[in-house]
Amino acid sequence: MIRVVFFLVVTALLAAMAVWVADRPGTVTIDWHWLGPPIDIDLGLAVVALVVFAVLTIALWSFARGLINLPDFLSMFMRRRRVARGYSAITRGLIAVGAGDPYAARRFAREANRIAADEPLALLLGAQSAQLAGNRAAAEQMFRLMAAREDTKLIGLHGLFVEAQRRDDANAARLFAEEAAKTAPSLGWAGQAVLAFRCAGADWVGAIEALERNMKNDLIDKPAYRRQRAVLLTARALALMETERDAAKAMILDAVRFAPDLVPAVALAGRLLADAGEPRKAGRLLEKAWQAHPHPDLAEVYAHVRPGDSARDRLMRVQTLAAKTPGHVEGAYAVARTAVDAREFTVARDSLAPFLSTPTRRIAMLMAEIEDLEHGDVGRAREWMARALHAERDPAWTADGVVSDKWLPISPVTGALDAFQWREPVAHLGSPGPVIEDRPVVAVVPQVVESAEPDIHREDPKSLPEAAAVAVPAALSQRPSQPQARSRTADAVIPLIHIPDDPGPDAAFEDEAMTAPQGEGWRRLRGLFW
Numbered sequence: 001m002i003r004v005v006f007f008l009v010v011t012a013l014l015a016a017m018a019v020w021v022a023d024r025p026g027t028v029t030i031d032w033h034w035l036g037p038p039i040d041i042d043l044g045l046a047v048v049a050l051v052v053f054a055v056l057t058i059a060l061w062s063f064a065r066g067l068i069n070l071p072d073f074l075s076m077f078m079r080r081r082r083v084a085r086g087y088s089a090i091t092r093g094l095i096a097v098g099a100g101d102p103y104a105a106r107r108f109a110r111e112a113n114r115i116a117a118d119e120p121l122a123l124l125l126g127a128q129s130a131q132l133a134g135n136r137a138a139a140e141q142m143f144r145l146m147a148a149r150e151d152t153k154l155i156g157l158h159g160l161f162v163e164a165q166r167r168d169d170a171n172a173a174r175l176f177a178e179e180a181a182k183t184a185p186s187l188g189w190a191g192q193a194v195l196a197f198r199c200a201g202a203d204w205v206g207a208i209e210a211l212e213r214n215m216k217n218d219l220i221d222k223p224a225y226r227r228q229r230a231v232l233l234t235a236r237a238l239a240l241m242e243t244e245r246d247a248a249k250a251m252i253l254d255a256v257r258f259a260p261d262l263v264p265a266v267a268l269a270g271r272l273l274a275d276a277g278e279p280r281k282a283g284r285l286l287e288k289a290w291q292a293h294p295h296p297d298l299a300e301v302y303a304h305v306r307p308g309d310s311a312r313d314r315l316m317r318v319q320t321l322a323a324k325t326p327g328h329v330e331g332a333y334a335v336a337r338t339a340v341d342a343r344e345f346t347v348a349r350d351s352l353a354p355f356l357s358t359p360t361r362r363i364a365m366l367m368a369e370i371e372d373l374e375h376g377d378v379g380r381a382r383e384w385m386a387r388a389l390h391a392e393r394d395p396a397w398t399a400d401g402v403v404s405d406k407w408l409p410i411s412p413v414t415g416a417l418d419a420f421q422w423r424e425p426v427a428h429l430g431s432p433g434p435v436i437e438d439r440p441v442v443a444v445v446p447q448v449v450e451s452a453e454p455d456i457h458r459e460d461p462k463s464l465p466e467a468a469a470v471a472v473p474a475a476l477s478q479r480p481s482q483p484q485a486r487s488r489t490a491d492a493v494i495p496l497i498h499i500p501d502d503p504g505p506d507a508a509f510e511d512e513a514m515t516a517p518q519g520e521g522w523r524r525l526r527g528l529f530w
Contacts, residue, residue, distance in 0.1 A: 086116030230259035
């Protein structure tokens with residue numbers, strides 16, 4: 001509507017000007033030496049001639065300008081068409097990758113590489129199409145090209161990390177993760193991978209540094225940070241127990257401050273405080289943790305918080321601890337165990353009486369020991385042992401189907417931090433196998449990207465508690481990077497978290513056309529009209 005009004009206004013003004021000129025006749029005299037005598041021209045005709053001359057001048061100037069810019073326009077058109085084809089190939093290739101069509105993905109990747117080889121998305125398409133086709137060497141080569149560029153360095157490092165994981169190259173995977181975390185500390189996968197690798201290598205100092213960096217970059221929430229820091233401090237204190245006892249004591253007290261209910265940390269803190277002559281402080285820590293989570297390790301340390309006490313003194317102390325959680329099976333068992341050591345069999349029987357209708361294996365075996373020590377009744381002892389064979393299993397330190405007689409900071413299967421939990425062993429996760437002997441914690445390859453079935457033995461659901469209490473498998477320490485069976489379909493391609501939108505070729509080509517190098521003569525000629 002505005003344009004129509006504007007057109008009508010302009011037309012009216014031009015008509016008014018024409019009427020005004022027609023109402024005021026006159027002549028225009030042109031006196032120029034080269035034309036000879038002066039020429040008189042009617043005013044209206046002169047105005048028309050002037051307008052025609054201006055129109056012809058503008059038309060000739062536009063034609064000359066178009067002729068001068070013709071090479072640039074042709075070049076820009078060809079480049080625009082080429083990039084449009086490249087983006088089309090990239091788009092269709094990524095769609096083929098998402099659809100799981102390796103043949104179409106490979107075809108479009110070749111076309112994109114031919115048309116726009118330097119485009120970041122073309123490199124990504126080439127790498128993912130190679131992954132989808134199972135060509136690991138080609139995928140790794142593409143990821144190395146991406147890692148060498150600033151704009152694609154992070155995704156290149158991620159791809160190299162994934163490929164190193166798939167070929168069980170823990171050292172290379174760790175280097176790629178460290179480089180990615182150093183380049184972009186806010187990368188979640190890199191921060192978690194660095195933490196997992198340092199834990200697997202028992203580098204507790206480095207693991208704490210990685211955890212602090214993850215917390216600083218908001219990769220972990222505060223409750224999880226406090227728990228994991230307590231676990232790492234406990235692991236480091238355990239490593240320093242034999243060489244630097246004072247440093248271990250300071251670290252374990254710091255761990256208890258971060259997680260007062262972490263049983264291994266409180267038990268170790270109580271032991272170190274008792275050895276340092278601070279039984280009251282040790283007792284307060286143990287009692288607080290016991291009320292939150294009754295555990296036999298806490299009862300054991302609490303019983304011996306004063307070295308040199310008699311068995312009866314230990315019994316009285318454990319009875320005081322058990323009274324803080326009345327009716328709990330751990331308190332009853334701790335009292336019974338200490339009473340047997342003190343030869344107070346009546347106290348032991350009374351403590352276990354509420355749980356004898358459906359005893360667990362541990363309680364049934366303790367009753368067999370009581371029958372043997374108190375009366376020498378071999379028959380009754382065998383009866384209780386037979387009941388132990390079919391009784392429910394007792395809680396134990398369990399992680400990923402592996403049972404340990406001691407708490408460990410990481411899982412021997414996946415390398416996950418704080419994986420061990422005090423619960424009934426989940427024997428159904430694995431097939432029965434021989435007892436695994438106790439071994440020190442060894443470096444394992446953390447499976448950050450892929451899930452795999454580890455080559456280790458699980459607990460035997462039919463064995464007795466002595467046979468079920470196992471630790472890190474010896475086979476794992478002998479073969480820390482044993483190849484494992486992997487899924488070939490689910491993790492074939494790195495998942496795309498976000499694909500940048502295609503901005504279109506127009507803006508890029510306009511800038512390129514304006515800044516394209518030209519000859520000096522062309523610039524001088526164009527300067528006459530710009």
